[in-house]
Amino acid sequence: MEDTVDNIVVVGGSVAGVHAVEAARERGYRGSLTLMGAESEMPYDRPPLVESSTGGGKPIQHLRPAAWYDAHDVTLLRDCRAIELDPGNRVVRTSSGLPVPYAGLVIATGSQSRGFAAGGEHLYSVRSHEDAEALRGRLTGVEHVVVIGAGFLGLELTAGLALSGRRVTVIEVAPAPLARVLGDAVGRWFLGLHEQHGVDIMCSTLAVAVDAVDDRYIVQLADGESITADLVVAATGAEPAVEWLRGSGLDVTDGVVCNAALETTLTDVVAAGDIARWYNPLFDESMRVQQWTNAVEQGRHAMASLLGSDEPFTSVPFLGSDQYDARMRFVGVSNAADSVRIEQPSSGSLVATYARDGVQVGALCINATGQLAHHAQRIKERAPM
Ligand SMILES: Cc1cc2nc3c(=O)[nH]c(=O)nc-3n(C[C@H](O)[C@H](O)[C@H](O)COP(=O)(O)OP(=O)(O)OC[C@H]3O[C@@H](n4cnc5c(N)ncnc54)[C@H](O)[C@@H]3O)c2cc1C
Structure with a gap:
């Protein structure tokens, strides 16, 4: 096979980036292949960080062993942050001063934690291996933790902390955990699950600032109340890591805007993973998926x-x-669903199906994984609900 481009550079050394370089070699691409990332670690997996940050599991799970990069003739540039994309000269400028020329480029710089308005320096978050190690190292002697944000990451961290015997208070601005994504009824199910494990989830509550006093932290709430804890963890969401692309001519409004084939508006530049906002013809909408x-x-x-x-x-x-013994699996989308049907096949399990204009677009199965493939097929077929 003749290569259509030579010299491919992938920016972002994580899940999307590693799978991109692997696919290049599998497809018979023989040219130069560079994977560059801002972190000093070799590419690793993020979901296990939840367990490792709360004291369990392996500290790090690399996506591929070091020898794999040599075997696939991939140049791995670590500690190499892209600071500018110059598409006119087909060059990525980096923090090390080293310009990296490309013929074809994959943008895979993923997400970064969203900041917290006041007192952010007192907060722990879990986005990187470094973050997870910092939190794990700080947990000794901690009895009471406040978690800000009851999204998936906040709830998984909460479960890990509660199972390790700590008292956990969660602050969530929505009326129920995950309510914005999955609806109120499913949100209340998760609320009950955490309450059964002794967690206090304060819903419809906004945290506005965090102050450090001696060795403790005071979380100020919008209603004037405050909560004192030994440690505060922020799980207030992530945003696309697009700073280095500003000025490149790309549309970076909530991610890098791509067509249905994940191509950007620049020639020979594609995007993948958390950072890509692409047009998904199956749902007839532009979406960005952080999964x-x-x-x-x-x-x-x-x-x-x-x-x-x-x-x-x-x-x-x-x-x-996974939270405690609840195994949640979700397929499809739930945004803009105009109807949600909930069934509870047994105690401890729940199935919710989401529809838009009478067509099934999503399904959530808790401890009912056997139903997932059926629903995924229905969503693919745009089956009526
Ligand atoms: C703690 C945690 C738990 C998760 N658990 C789940 C789960 O259970 N299930 C699930 O489906 N998803 C989960 N996710 C989400 C999932 O891990 C992400 O969707 C996935 O990692 C996205 O991969 P990515 O390669 O697009 O981006 P990322 O994993 O965000 O990686 C982007 C990489 O690019 C690097 N980078 C950023 N800017 C630059 C730059 N300018 N120059 C060079 N490099 C740069 C970053 O350092 C990073 O290494 C979790 C995420 C986290 C943080």
Whole structure:
């Protein structure tokens, strides 16, 4: 096979980036291949950081062993942060001063934690291995933790902290955990799950600032009340890491805007993973998905597009989240659903199906994983609900 481009550079050494370089070699690409990332660690997996940050599991799980990069003739540049994309000269400028020229480029710089208005320096968060190690190292002697944000990450961290015997208070601005994403009824189910484990979830509550006093932290709430804790963890969401792309001519409004094949508006530049906002023909909408399976599939797909394929990326998003003994799996989308149907096949399990204009678009299964494939198929077929 003749390579359509030579010298491919992938920026962002994580899930999407590793799968992109792997796909290049699998597709027979023989040219130069560089994977560059801002972190000093070799690319690693993020979901295990939840367990490792709260004291369990392995400290780090690399996505591929060091020898894999040599075996696939991939130049791995670590500690190398992209600071500017110059598409006119086809060069990525980096923090080390080293310009990295490219013929084809994959943008895979993912997400970064969203900041917290006042007192952010007192907060721990879990986005990177470094963050997880910092939190793990700080937990000794801690009895009471406040977690700000009851999204998936906040709730998984809460479960880990509660299981380790600590008292946990969660502050959430929405009326129920996950309510914005999954609706009030499912949110109340998660509220009950955490309450059964002794967690206090304060809903419809806004944290506005965090102050350090002696060895403790005071979380100020919008209603004038405050909570004192030994440690405060922020899980207030993530935003796309697009700073280095400003001024490049790309549209970076909530992610890098791509077409259905994950191509950007710049020639020979594609995007994949948490950072890509692409048009998904299956749902007839532009979406950005911050989930592990999506990053794997998009890394592979974006590379195929760079190497000449024009197939659209029409995947059904998938997300898994384990909290205590609840195994939650979600397929499809739930935003803009106009009807939600809830069934509880047994105590401790729940199935919610989401529809838009009478067509099934999503399904959530808690301790009912056997039903997932059926629902994923229905979503793919745009089946009526
Ligand atoms: C703690 C945690 C738990 C999670 N658990 C789950 C889960 O259970 N299930 C699930 O589906 N998803 C989960 N996710 C989300 C999932 O891990 C992400 O969707 C996935 O990692 C996205 O991969 P990515 O390669 O697109 O981006 P990222 O993993 O965000 O990686 C981007 C990489 O690019 C680097 N980078 C950023 N800017 C630059 C720059 N300017 N120059 C060079 N490099 C740069 C970053 O340092 C990073 O290494 C979790 C995420 C976290 C943080």
